[in-house]
Amino acid sequence: MAVSGVLCVDKPSGLTSHDVVLSVRRRLGIRRIGHAGTLDPAATGVLVLCVGDSTRLVEYLSADEKAYVGTMLFGVGTDTDDAEGRVTATADATKLTLSEIEPALTAFRGHICQRIPSYSAVHIGGKRAYELARADIRVDLPTRWVDIFEFTVDGLHMMQDDTVALSFYVRCSKGTYIRSLCRDLGEALGVPAHLTTLRRVQSGCIRLDECVPLDTLLESDNPVDYLRRPVDCLSNMPQVAVTVAVAEALSKGQHVDWPTDGPELAPETVALATCDGNLVAVVEAVFAANPDGFDALQGRTRMRPMKVFWKEVG
Structure with missing residues (x-):
């Protein structure tokens, strides 16, 4: 049986997310592995890897909100906006206080527009932003809208050279x-x-305390024992239990009626269809008009299979 599932890894500092994927590919002897949500090399914490057929679920796993803890340093600016970059500005930050900082956080909560860092992988005119930055080519950096659900700070500490360190917690949308x-x-x-x-402490429903350190995974005699069922890692998505007969119909691409005991979902909502705890398919709730007339109120909700997994697990 083909190996498939989700690995929840505690990524160490110093490796790119792709480095982690490569090391796990070598250890498992499986090429079809991808990650759901990049972490910068210096960052640590939750990195979700999809193995085998579960790579088809990356878009859903990466879409979940994320949570981080970390520290920032006031008094020094860098060209990469992190500690890896070249210093571009300095100033005395010793007069900053929490009573001054906390009100300023209000502007950074909710639906906000961000300017991407100069050193990022975003494409600008066919090139990565970091490629242009390294070539000292100045461009207008694009912006993106993101959601900051929580942004709190504590632990203000005076450091050397007139700098101030601040601990923070952020819960935010993807991107x-x-x-x-x-x-x-x-x-x-x-x-x-x-x-x-920076340390990612949660990705969707996956918490840091559920993750295996990368070294532990790579040194394990049975690393596949750490694989988790996709349905357990997508508990934030609506789920509907179906019978074997319905599962077989979905696996053939057929639309089927929404179970009467299933959750009530609006049309176009994406959900997981499961059978005996196994993932059958990613389905979309669609509205089907009454075949005996044109009265929309007499229509019904059906399941349209989008990605089928039943053949692999059934």
């Missing part, structure tokens, strides 16, 4: 640059700032 939050908060306070440490 959020924490480096940009640190940089922009500094700008709002009139002091250059950059990200110094």
Whole structure:
């Protein structure tokens, strides 16, 4: 039987997310592995890997909100907006207080527009932003809208050279640059700032305490024992239990009626169809008009299979 499932890894510092994928590919002897949500090399914490047929679920796993803890340093700005970059600005930050910082956080909560870091993988005119930055080519950096659900701070510490370190917690939507939050908060306070440490503590429903350290995984005699069922890692998505007969119909691409005891979902909602705890398919709730007339109120909700997994697990 083909190996498939989700690995929840505690990524160490110093490796890119792709480095982690390569090392796990070598250890498992499986090429079909991808990650759901990149972490910068210096960052640590939750990195979700999809193995085998579960790679088809990356878009759903990566779409989940993320949570981070970290530290930022006021008084120094860098070209990468983190500790890996070249210093571009300095200032005395010793007069900053929590009573001054906390009100400034209000502008960075909710639906906000971010300017991406100069050193990022975003494409600009056919090239990566970091390629242009390394070539000292100045461009207008694109912006993106993100959601910051929580942004709290504590632990303000005076450091050497007139700098101040601040601990923070952020819960946000996918695509959020924490480096940009640190940089922009500094700008709002009139002091250059950059990200110094970052640890992802949650990705969707997957918490850090559920993750296996990368070294432990690679040194294990049976690393596949750490594989988790996709349905357990997508508990934030609606789920509907179906019978074997319905599972077989979905596996053939057929639309089937929504179970009467299933959750009530609006049309176009994406859900997981399961059978005996196994993933059958990713389905979309669609509205089917009454075949005996044109009265929409007499229609019914059906399941349209989008990605089928039943053949692999059934």
